[in-house]
Amino acid sequence: MTTVTSPITSPIDLFSDHTLQNTEAVFAELRETAPVVHLPANDAWAITRYEDVREALGDPATFSSKQVAFNPQMNQILSGTSLAADPPQHGDLRAVLTDNLSPRAMRKMKGEIYAKADALVRELAGRGSFEGMTDMAVAFPVQIVLDLIGVQGELRAKILPWGEAAFNLLGPLNERAQASFPIAGELFKWTHEEMKGEDLAEGSIGRNIWEAAERGEISHESFGYIVHQILAAGMDTTITTIGNLLVQLGNHPEQYAQLRENPSLAAAALAEVLRTKTPAPVFGRVTTREVEVAGQTIPAGAQIALLYGSGNMDPRKFENPEIFDITRNPVDHLGFGYGIHACAGQGLAKLEINGLLEALIRHVESFRIGEVTQRLNNFTRPLATIEVLDIVTAEVPATA
Template identity: 80%
Template sequence: MTVAVPATSTIDLFSDDVLRNTEAVFAELRELAPVVYLPANDSWVVTRYEDIRDALGDPATFSSRAVAFNEQMNEILSGTSLASDPPQHGDLRAVLTDNLSPRAMRKMKAGIYEKADELVRELVERGSFDGMADMAVHFPVSIVLDLIGVQGDLRERILPWGEAAFNLLGPMNQRAQESLPIAGELFHWTHEEMRGEDLAEGSIGRNIWEAAERGDISHESFGYIVHQILAAGMDTTITTIGNALVLLARNPEQFEKLRQDPKLVPAALTEVLRVKTPTPAFGRRTTRDVEIGGTVIPEGAQVALLYGSGNLDPRKFENPETFDISRNAVDHLGFGYGIHACAGQGLAKLEIHGLLEAWATRVKSYRVGEVVQRLNNFTRPYDSIEITDLVPAGE
């Protein structure tokens, strides 16, 4: 086998320009090589769909002990299912997935759909609103905080805590440094202050506490798991709801297709996740020398798996830039793949399916005006989305 000289690029994955133009930059990297070394991040980026999926399916080689791009955060995350490998990962994941099982989701469906329809009805009556604050943020925050059992004035503090935690998954740049004290409040509460009695009876948070009391997991793991759900259980869902509103407005023929056939709601969500991946890059660390496409990534290297690049890889998806809700790209990487596939995806799907179904049922047409992006090291959220010219269904 002939080993290629590694392709390199001066791109910084976490620069403002890349955060604003992620898909275009990822396309450049993807066409440069299947693996590209970035000196600015001291990282080896894997750019193409099949290679990313293979890496996600090989946790023995691509360890999750470096999901973040700084050592301080990787140490903090040690002991969570997000940043652990087998066999430890299985035990931690089980506590999380037991409370987010398909059976548990089925019990929640009617209530979540009812709340989604009520919210959409109120927003349609308004006629114009901020798609982020009034829908994308409001809905999942209320659902997740109820699910965890967070009560009182703490509910107002959770969202900024979660966003700060995501900034800390990148390098220790200015965004991460500014987020440290905010994310530290979340860590302090979940690991030092929170008790089972602080969480509502029957909630997932209370159930996890009781698992720690029984000895199924350590009390330290209890804090980590709740921390993980609160930090990650809202922000990616919020980002995806905002992306759905923008994509459907900018592709009105696709929104009309959804209106005519609401059964396309699940396929519409997969296409949103494919075209605008909410967490476009995740970290890993190699446990051995590994060859991809003729390039050897050395043992102990920081790797960036570019989910957002794989989801737009023309080697996998025909006309990948086209937003087509009938594509039904169920094998997208928006929720990851393998043992670390998003544990909360069942809940995220319920929330977003409920909103999209209500939106397609109650809205005939709408338009987005000004759309403002918010820069985050790990997610790609909007700060605001102006929803205008909304015509209710039946008019």
């Protein structure tokens, strides 16, 4: 006789205003409640602890990406993208992305990106204070990514609000998502119906993907999907992480001083920011079969919520996880995901952020964070404003 264990449930709504404003505290509550928690408010099963989240990410045959969003309309829209595809289709779609965002391609871009980062930080530091989101976290990746895609003219001003709206649609169809539908619809219409290869700058990633479609390596329909993915994901999560980097270093001046003394810690510092402030803390999956996770049976066809942000703060994995420590070097954090769906654009994100970070170390001896405000989004955790104050410029560049 089989014993069926009743699932542990919680009234928590992963997409309520309270959860979005208090994600770390809510995730801690869920994580310490159980490794798997059923959430009737979201009709989902939340996997809360590091090892279980990572194991699920490494098993796409059981945890399918066909329900990466938390509403059927968006999952249908995403069908045909690498984000929402399983093997073998996933490999073909992913290859086009990785070919254009490969380490070799990134190396070619490094000099130009770092030079732009240096010029921006030097100018902002000279002001004595600046608005961290508008002046740095938004301005820099938007310029870089739109140039890479080859977006030209008046469309450039529309891309950022389009991307943010698209991320709202990855949650349930709540008020935020409903308000975002018309704005995101403009992005879908442009990428899937109106965009032409000749509209994108020659030599750009967008033009290269168009040419791959022309050669028959991918479908023309996939061309729109892939460009849409790069535009949406290549900016918003990077913008969020740059904002978090400023706040974490500004609020931990002893850590920033240590980083200036030892700039080789830059990569470790970024990893620690991604661990402590995961930019996209929840991703969806759907089970293809009945599966047991940490002793809890989850039925086939169940909506899964993989809590990346909770796993990154799991004390079973990371000692004293609430402490921001740039010497920790958590290379196995879940900030970029794991497995076949690990963020394809992470090389570009790291290049942009490390460029800014190295420039900050060079030109800024110290700074202070003033008021910080948050903007609520169903999927990411963006900041709206960051006051960067009392900047002391570096008289002598930090030693590399």
